[in-house]
Amino acid sequence: MARVVTVDDAADPRLADFRDLARADRRPDRPGGRGLVLAEGTVVVRRLLASPYPPRALLGVARRLEDLAPDLAGADVPAYVTDAATMAEVVGFHLNRGVLASADRAPAPDLAALLAGARRVALLEGVNDHENLGALFRNAAALGVDAVLVGPECADPLYRRSVRVSMGHVLRVPFATSGLGAAVTALRDAGFTLAALTPGGDPGALAELAGLERVALMLGAEGPGLSGEALAAADVRVRIPMAGDVDSLNVATAAAVAFHATAGPAGSAS
Amino acid sequence: MARVVTVDDAADPRLADFRDLARADRRPDRPGGRGLVLAEGTVVVRRLLASPYPPRALLGVARRLEDLAPDLAGADVPAYVTDAATMAEVVGFHLNRGVLASADRAPAPDLAALLAGARRVALLEGVNDHENLGALFRNAAALGVDAVLVGPECADPLYRRSVRVSMGHVLRVPFATSGLGAAVTALRDAGFTLAALTPGGDPGALAELAGLERVALMLGAEGPGLSGEALAAADVRVRIPMAGDVDSLNVATAAAVAFHATAGPAGSAS
Numbered sequence: 001m002a003r004v005v006t007v008d009d010a011a012d013p014r015l016a017d018f019r020d021l022a023r024a025d026r027r028p029d030r031p032g033g034r035g036l037v038l039a040e041g042t043v044v045v046r047r048l049l050a051s052p053y054p055p056r057a058l059l060g061v062a063r064r065l066e067d068l069a070p071d072l073a074g075a076d077v078p079a080y081v082t083d084a085a086t087m088a089e090v091v092g093f094h095l096n097r098g099v100l101a102s103a104d105r106a107p108a109p110d111l112a113a114l115l116a117g118a119r120r121v122a123l124l125e126g127v128n129d130h131e132n133l134g135a136l137f138r139n140a141a142a143l144g145v146d147a148v149l150v151g152p153e154c155a156d157p158l159y160r161r162s163v164r165v166s167m168g169h170v171l172r173v174p175f176a177t178s179g180l181g182a183a184v185t186a187l188r189d190a191g192f193t194l195a196a197l198t199p200g201g202d203p204g205a206l207a208e209l210a211g212l213e214r215v216a217l218m219l220g221a222e223g224p225g226l227s228g229e230a231l232a233a234a235d236v237r238v239r240i241p242m243a244g245d246v247d248s249l250n251v252a253t254a255a256a257v258a259f260h261a262t263a264g265p266a267g268s269a270s
Numbered sequence: 271m272a273r274v275v276t277v278d279d280a281a282d283p284r285l286a287d288f289r290d291l292a293r294a295d296r297r298p299d300r301p302g303g304r305g306l307v308l309a310e311g312t313v314v315v316r317r318l319l320a321s322p323y324p325p326r327a328l329l330g331v332a333r334r335l336e337d338l339a340p341d342l343a344g345a346d347v348p349a350y351v352t353d354a355a356t357m358a359e360v361v362g363f364h365l366n367r368g369v370l371a372s373a374d375r376a377p378a379p380d381l382a383a384l385l386a387g388a389r390r391v392a393l394l395e396g397v398n399d400h401e402n403l404g405a406l407f408r409n410a411a412a413l414g415v416d417a418v419l420v421g422p423e424c425a426d427p428l429y430r431r432s433v434r435v436s437m438g439h440v441l442r443v444p445f446a447t448s449g450l451g452a453a454v455t456a457l458r459d460a461g462f463t464l465a466a467l468t469p470g471g472d473p474g475a476l477a478e479l480a481g482l483e484r485v486a487l488m489l490g491a492e493g494p495g496l497s498g499e500a501l502a503a504a505d506v507r508v509r510i511p512m513a514g515d516v517d518s519l520n521v522a523t524a525a526a527v528a529f530h531a532t533a534g535p536a537g538s539a540s
Contacts, residue, residue: 139523144513240530243414253409253526256519260510260527 002058002072002079004065010089015080017102018059020092021160037105038160039168041097046071047168053103059087060099068099105158108176111149111186118146119214120263121192123183125151125230126221127251133157134165135252136219141169143259148175149183149216184233192216196226196234197258199248203241210264217258222251272328272342272349274335280359285350287372288329290362291430307375308430309438311367312337317438319345323373329357330369338369375428378446381419381456388416389484390533391462393453395421395500396491397521403427404435405522406489411439413529418445419453419486454503462486466496466504467528469518473511480534487528492521 007015017036036056039048042064049055049071058065058072058079065072065079072079088094115121122145127133133155140148150157154177157163157170178186187194192214195205209215218234220226225248231237240249240257248254277285287306306326309318312334319325319341328335328342328349335342335349342349358364385391392415397403403425410418420427424447427433427440448456457464462484465475479485488504490496495518501507510519510527518524 135520135523139519142512142519143527144511241414241533242412249409249412249526250405253405253523256523257413257526257530260531263511 002075002077004079004081007080007082008086010086012080014057014078015059015090017057018090018100022092035160037103037158037171038163039101039103039171040095040099040160040164042067042099044163044168044171045099045101047171048101048103049075051103051168051171052106053171054106056102056104058099058101059090061087064097064099109174111176111178111182112190114147114149114174114176115186115190115192118190120145120259121147121149121187121214121216122255122259123149123151123187123194123216123218123230124154124220125180125218125226126153126224127151127219128153128155128221129251130155130159130161131165132222132250132252134162134170135250136255137162137166137170137173137175139252139256139259141166141173143256144263145173145259148173149187150175150177151183152177152179180227180230180233187216190214194218194233194235195262196231196237197239197254198226198231198237199239199242201237201239203239205236205238206240206258206261209236209238209262212264215262217255217262219251219255219258222248272345272347274349274351277350277352278356280356282350284327284348285329285360287327288360288370292362305430307373307428307441308433309371309373309441310365310369310430310434312369314433314438314441315369315371316341317441318371318373321373321438321441322376323441324376326372326374328369328371329360331357334367334369379444381446381448381452382460384417384419384444384446385456385460385462388460390415390529391417391419391457391484391486392525392529393419393421393457393464393486393488394424394490395450395488395496396423396494397421397489398423398425398491399521400425400429400431401435402492402520402522404432404440405520406525407432407436407440407443407445409522409526409529411436411443413526414533415443415529418443419457420445420447421453422447422449450497450500450503457486460484464488464503464505465532466501466507467509467524468496468501468507469509469512471507471509473509475506475508476510476528476531479506479508479532482534485532487525487532489521489525489528492518 039045055077196218309315325347466488
């Protein structure tokens with residue numbers, strides 16, 4: 001059960017996890033120079049508490065912490081209660097979601113273990129916008145993607161803004177960071193067909209992927225797209241049919257269309 | 271040919287269209303209390319100049335106006351050139367896209383005329399977020415939607431932020447604002463099948479729509495969804511298969527998935 005602790009001093013050192021958030025996302029005092037995992041709002045905090053990330057603390061107004069009481073029953077963490085003004089002073093800006101939770105990062109899963117039971121995987125290259133990355137994880141969760149492989153040039157999926165935009169789903173969809181070569185080898189070893197989403201791809205081939213047992217969709221950033229190396233590694237190149245002179249879709253939207261088109265009957269969870 | 275006019279005084283009255291933009295989006299001095307159409311950045315300004323909206327003026331730094339020279343050849347409007355600092359002073363914030371254009375609104379097309387040649391239409395109810403609405407228009411343009419019917423409770427598609435998020439495509443995809451009853455009547459008269467996207471819909475029915483000649487996809491806002499009245503008016507209720515306990519997709523993303531799934535071979539422009 002969480003230990004509820006009332007706090008009225010914004011300078012209280014126990015609130016360090018939540019201090020000056022806009023600048024604290026990347027903390028030099030954390031391993032790898034990366035920050036804690038931070039969740040904002042009851043929905044996302046709930047997902048954090050149900051995730052593999054070990055919770056450290058909560059900070060919130062009384063009403064929000066009460067909403068979370070059932071989720072906190074099994075959590076051995078301090079839940080600091082304060083008022084909205086003190087909370088804003090700690091955080092550095094007004095946070096109208098009223099509750100925050102911090103967690104430690106967890107060791108990334110082994111690639112082979114991550115892929116063992118997966119049918120649909122997304123392999124991301126250069127998706128360096130935190131909001132696009134978060135939206136992509138939300139779409140992956142909704143559309144039955146079992147795992148995400150995140151290239152080293154991608155944004156950090158656990159950055160605060162990614163977590164928020166993903167609605168917390170980045171805390172639930174298993175992912176690992178991996179260089180392209182290792183990812184491709186692991187996917188091949190696990191029996192995946194690698195499909196690159198690219199403007200030069202075959203518009204008819206997308207639907208055909210739905211019939212395959214294991215598919216990894218390779219997705220690049222909106223402007224540059226996939227690298228030549230990634231395209232060369234693909235078994236098939238596909239594209240979303242696009243009208244005339246329209247720019248490509250946003251990468252998270254394109255991913256959603258492709259996830260849906262390739263899900264297949266078994267991926268169509270009700 | 272646009273008349274290039276150098277301006278160095280931020281108070282110049284000729285720059286009124288661009289003054290204090292954050293507050294000027296809805297101008298009480300314009301018919302209906304609505305503002306001008308404003309485009310930001312070369313890509314969107316280019317689309318404005320190619321749109322049915324009558325351009326009024328441009329304001330930009332020299333380099334951006336030079337980029338637009340070919341597009342301005344046929345435009346009889348003043349193009350005010352200034353430096354970035356003066357531009358920021360006029361607009362009220364720093365605008366790193368470096369060029370703006372203003373246009374008047376145009377009369378909405380007649381519903382019957384709008385639908386006459388259309389195969390795929392989106393009918394929106396209560397989509398009251400400007401960014402979602404803009405993203406939805408971008409997706410509609412990319413995925414071959416011929417027209418959008420915008421319900422009276424929706425946000426204004428020509429609001430500055432909608433225009434920006436749509437990448438200017440809201441200026442190209444024909445749309446009309448219409449109450450639900452009139453929209454449904456016009457769609458039926460034009461031979462459309464009305465398909466409501468709703469969590470209670472049939473997940474298998476979405477793909478079947480691809481074979482139909484004329485389809486109108488009815489979309490509601492992310493939280494409330496479609497009204498009972500809209501659901502009652504639909505010929506068929508469809509849904510996107512969604513994994514377990516995930517929130518619904520963002521409305522623009524759901525629309526993209528549905529636009530793609532229902533496009534059919536004839537809508538698959540290359």
